[in-house]
Amino acid sequence: MNLAIVLIFYTFIIIFDFIPLIKKKLKKEIWIYSTILIITFIVILLDSIGINVPSPALLFKTIIESFL
Amino acid sequence: MKEMISSKQIITLILLFVFGTSVVIGVGFDAHQDSWMSLIAAIILSVPLLLMYARTIMLFPGKGLFDIIELLFSKKTGKVLMAIMIWYFLFLGGLVLHNFFEFISITTLPKTPKILIMIIMVLVVVYLGRSNISVLGKWGIVVSITIISVVILTILFSIGNIDFSNLLPVFEHRPITILNGAIKLIVFPFAELVTILPLASFFKKGTNSYKVFMYGLILSGLLLFIVQMRNLLTIGFPLMEYSFFSSYTIARIIEVGDFLSRIEGAITINLLFAVITKTTICLIAATKGTSKLFNTNNYKNLIMPVGLILIMLSVIVYQSIFEMEEFKEKYLVIYSIPFQFAIPFIIWITAEVKKKRIKEVN
Numbered sequence: 001m002n003l004a005i006v007l008i009f010y011t012f013i014i015i016f017d018f019i020p021l022i023k024k025k026l027k028k029e030i031w032i033y034s035t036i037l038i039i040t041f042i043v044i045l046l047d048s049i050g051i052n053v054p055s056p057a058l059l060f061k062t063i064i065e066s067f068l
Numbered sequence: 069m070k071e072m073i074s075s076k077q078i079i080t081l082i083l084l085f086v087f088g089t090s091v092v093i094g095v096g097f098d099a100h101q102d103s104w105m106s107l108i109a110a111i112i113l114s115v116p117l118l119l120m121y122a123r124t125i126m127l128f129p130g131k132g133l134f135d136i137i138e139l140l141f142s143k144k145t146g147k148v149l150m151a152i153m154i155w156y157f158l159f160l161g162g163l164v165l166h167n168f169f170e171f172i173s174i175t176t177l178p179k180t181p182k183i184l185i186m187i188i189m190v191l192v193v194v195y196l197g198r199s200n201i202s203v204l205g206k207w208g209i210v211v212s213i214t215i216i217s218v219v220i221l222t223i224l225f226s227i228g229n230i231d232f233s234n235l236l237p238v239f240e241h242r243p244i245t246i247l248n249g250a251i252k253l254i255v256f257p258f259a260e261l262v263t264i265l266p267l268a269s270f271f272k273k274g275t276n277s278y279k280v281f282m283y284g285l286i287l288s289g290l291l292l293f294i295v296q297m298r299n300l301l302t303i304g305f306p307l308m309e310y311s312f313f314s315s316y317t318i319a320r321i322i323e324v325g326d327f328l329s330r331i332e333g334a335i336t337i338n339l340l341f342a343v344i345t346k347t348t349i350c351l352i353a354a355t356k357g358t359s360k361l362f363n364t365n366n367y368k369n370l371i372m373p374v375g376l377i378l379i380m381l382s383v384i385v386y387q388s389i390f391e392m393e394e395f396k397e398k399y400l401v402i403y404s405i406p407f408q409f410a411i412p413f414i415i416w417i418t419a420e421v422k423k424k425r426i427k428e429v430n
Contacts, residue, residue: 002181009187017372029369032362036373040380048183053384056159057395064402 002048010041072272075280077205080212081349082261082284083291087215088346089167090257091295092339094314095396096249099241100305101234106249107296111289113250114258117409118285121261122277124416125268127423132269133262133353133415134360140418147361149411154357156407157263158374161350162381165189168343169382170389171313176336186379189347194375196348197355198368201270204348211341218334219295222315225322225331226302234304255401258285259408266353312389351375 018037022030043053073081096106128136133153137146169185177185196204261281271277299314302321311317319332352367355374359367386392 002183005181005184005187013372013376021369024369026364026369028362028364032358032364032370033373036376040373040376043380044183044383047383052387055384055386055391056381057385057391057399060403061395061399064399067402 003045006041006044006048010037013037071201071270073201073205073267073270074272075275077202077208078264078271078275078280079284079287080208081205081345082264082281083212083288084208084215084342084345085261085264085349086257086284086288087291087338088257088342089164089339090253091292091342092171092313092315092335093167093396094299094308094312095256096253097305097309098249098252099246100309101236101300102239102241102246103249103305104235104293104296104300105246106253107289107293109246109250110253110258111285111293114254114285114289115282117254117259118261118281119278120416121265121412122281124412124419125265125271126277127419130269130271130273132267132356133265134357135269136419137415138360140415140422149415150357150361152411153266153407154354154361157266157350157354157357158377158381159385160260160263161347161354161378162385164343164346164350165378165382166385166392168339170392171316171339172336174389175313175316175332183379183383186382189344190375190379192344193347193351193378194371196344197351197371197375201267201352204345204352208345211345215338215341216291218338219291219298222319222322222331222334223294223298225324225328226298226318228324229318229321230301231304232301234301251401252397255404255408256396258289259404262408262412263349263353265412266356267349269356312393347378351378354378 014037018033021033046053096110097103099106124136125131125133128139131139134150137149137153140146141149165186168189169182172185173180173182196207261284268277271280295315299308299318302318303311303314307317308314315338316332316335319335320330322331323329351371351374354377355367355371358370358374359365364370386395
C-alpha cells in the first residue's frame with residue numbers, strides 16, 4: 001500500500017512538475033531538482049517498505065549528549 | 069508586479085505561526101498550575117529577541133535574511149551560514165508536519181498511512197507556496213479570523229466546566245521551575261519566528277518591523293494565554309500534562325445542553341489551518357535560502373523539490389510520539405540555541421558594524 005502510494009506520487013511529480021522544468025531548460029534547477037528527487041525517493045521508499053532510516057533527530061541527540 | 073504583503077497580513081501570519089503546533093501539542097508545563105506565569109515570562113523575555121530580529125531586517129529594508137547574509141559575509145562564510153539556516157527551516161517544517169501527523173493519527177485517522185497524510189499536506193503547502201505571496205497574506209487574515217472565533221466559541225462553551233480552584237495553590241513552584249517552562253516556551257514557539265526573516269523581502273515598503281513583530285507577539289501571546297488558561301481552568305494540570313493534546317481534550321468534554329457536544333473537530337480544523345500556514349512559511353524560507361545558496365533566479369522552481377525534502381524529513385524524524393515528546397522536552401532547547409540566538413545575533417552585530425562603516429564612508 002505504502003509502496004504504491006510512493007510510486008504513484010513520484011510518477012505524478014515527474015510527469016507534471018519535473019518534465020515541464022526540463023522543457024524550460026534551466027540547467028542549475030534541473031540538477032538540484034533531480035538530486036533531491038533521487039535522494040528523497042530512496043529514503044521514502046526505504047521507509048515505506050519498513051526499513052528504518054536513522055533520524056536526524058538521533059544525530060542531534062548524540063551530539064548534545066556528548067556535550068552534556 | 070512585485071509580490072508584497074501588508075503589515076496586517078504579516079501580523080496575522082506571525083499569529084498563526086506562533087499558534088501553529090504549540091497550542092495543541094502544549095509546551096512549558098513544568099510549573100503545572102503556575103505555567104501561566106511561565107507564559108507571561110516567556111512573552112516578556114521574547115521581546116528583546118524579537119526586537120533583535122526586527123532590527124536586523126530594518127537595517128536593510130526590502131531584503132530578506134538570506135540577502136542580508138549574502139551582503140554581510142564573505143562568499144564561503146555566507147554559504148555556510150545559509151546552509152545552517154536552511155537546515156533549521158527544513159527540520160522545523162518536518163517537525164511541524166510530524167506533530168500534525170501524530171495528532172491526526174491519534175485522534176481521527178488511526179489507520180491512514182503516514183506517507184499519504186504527509187503527501188497531501190505538502191501538496192497543499194506547495195500550492196500555497198507557489199502562489200503569489202499576497203495569497204498567503206490573504207489566507208492569513210481569513211484563517212486567523214476562523215481560529216480566533218473557534219477559540220472564543222470553545223471558551224464560551226466551556227464556561228460550565230471552569231473550576232478556578234484548578235489554579236490553586238498559586239506560586240507552589242520555585243521561580244527557577246517557572247523560568248524553565250518560560251525558556252521552553254521562548255524556544256517553541258516564540259523564537260521560531262526567525263523563520264519569518266527570509267520573508268522580509270516581501271514586506272511592503274515602509275513596513276515598521278518593530279511594530280509588526282511586537283503586535284504579532286502581543287496578539288499571539290494573548291491568544292496562547294487565553295487558550296492555556298481555558299485548558300488549565302477546565303481540566304487542571306494533572307490531566308493537562310498527561311494528555312498529549314490538551315486543547316482537544318477540553319473540546320471533547322464540552323457539552324452545551326443536550327444538543328451541542330463533540331465539537332473537537334473544530335480544534336482539528338484550527339490545527340490544520342495553523343499547520344498549513346506554519347509549514348508554508350518554513351517552506352518558503354527554506355526555498356528562498358536554497359535558491360540563494362545555488363544562485364538561481366526564481367525560487368518558485370525549487371518549491372516542489374524542497375517540499376519533497378519536507379516529506380522525507382517528516383517521515384523519518386521520529387518513530388513514535390514518545391520520541392517526539394522526549395526530543396521536545398530534553399533536547400529542543402539546546403538544539404535551537406544556535407539557530408535562534410547565536411547565528412541571528414552574529415548577523416545582527418555584523419549588520420550594525422557594516423552599516424556604521426558605510427555611513428562613515430558616505
